Amino acid sequence: xxxxxxxxxxxxxxxxxxxxxxxxxxxxxxxxxxxxxxxxxxxxxxxxxxxxxxxxxxxxxxxxxxxxxxxxxxxxxxxxxxxxxxxxxxxxxxxxxxxxxxxxxxxxxxxx
Amino acid sequence: xxxxxxxxxxxxxxxxxxxxxxxxxxxxxxxxxxxxxxxxxxxxxxxxxxxxxxxxxxxxxxxxxxxxxxxxxxxxxxxxxxxxxxxxxxxxxxxxxxxxxxxxxxxxxxxxxx
Numbered sequence: 515x516x517x518x519x520x521x522x523x524x525x526x527x528x529x530x531x532x533x534x535x536x537x538x539x540x541x542x543x544x545x546x547x548x549x550x551x552x553x554x555x556x557x558x559x560x561x562x563x564x565x566x567x568x569x570x571x572x573x574x575x576x577x578x579x580x581x582x583x584x585x586x587x588x589x590x591x592x593x594x595x596x597x598x599x600x601x602x603x604x605x606x607x608x609x610x611x612x613x614x615x616x617x618x619x620x621x622x623x624x625x626x
Numbered sequence: 627x628x629x630x631x632x633x634x635x636x637x638x639x640x641x642x643x644x645x646x647x648x649x650x651x652x653x654x655x656x657x658x659x660x661x662x663x664x665x666x667x668x669x670x671x672x673x674x675x676x677x678x679x680x681x682x683x684x685x686x687x688x689x690x691x692x693x694x695x696x697x698x699x700x701x702x703x704x705x706x707x708x709x710x711x712x713x714x715x716x717x718x719x720x721x722x723x724x725x726x727x728x729x730x731x732x733x734x735x736x737x738x739x740x
Contacts, residue, residue: 522666544724545724545726547728547729549729555733555734556716556731556732556733556734557669557716557729557731558731559728559729559730562726562728564724601668601669603669603729611657611674611676611682612657612722612723612724612727613671613674613684614729615671615685616661616668616669616670616671617668618666618667618668619668619669
């Protein structure tokens with residue numbers, strides 16, 4: 515089985531930087547995804563890491579350490595619209611199929 | 627492109643009733659998935675399909691059945707609904723393989739079982 519842990523809730527101030535951590539235990543690791551989900555909406559893709567290191571995309575960056583089973587999503591210059599749930603998903607190879615498993619999500623509240 | 631669509635958007639069922647949720651995608655994706663999302667539980671995989679005519683169980687398959695008769699459609703059935711199946715159901719699709727191949731999600735179906 516897989517075990518994926520994220521903090522349940524975080525709060526931050528507009529304009530600040532916030533780091534959302536995700537730790538995982540899995541066999542057959544084949545990539546880690548971050549998704550954003552606003553209340554009442556579907557998740558949308560933010561980032562993907564399969565090799566160790568940092569991937570940067572504008573205000574969002576994601577980091578992966580496979581040896582430590584650890585990833586983080588870094589959000590810079592926070593805006594009110596960044597208030598959402600952030601989902602970490604680990605893809606593993608199971609019986610030849612590539613299947614993602616999601617953590618419980620981190621609810622981020624950005625206040626003025 | 628419509629992407630991933632789901633029908634219906636909302637539904638209220640009585641305990642014991644049956645229903646089918648329809649998911650359609652127009653991106654020619656091989657993989658399709660059904661998830662349920664409950665408060666504090668994240669997205670949990672019910673069933674998935676790696677291609678037309680194939681289905682497999684996910685993390686929480688009990689009480690649900692699925693079919694993938696056409697590549698673009700993935701149906702989720704509840705034969706005898708129970709209050710524990712009150713949830714938001716998301717369908718998703720993706721390409722196959724080791725690349726980025728992120729999932730694309732439908733807008734969700736909010737199901738209440740009374």
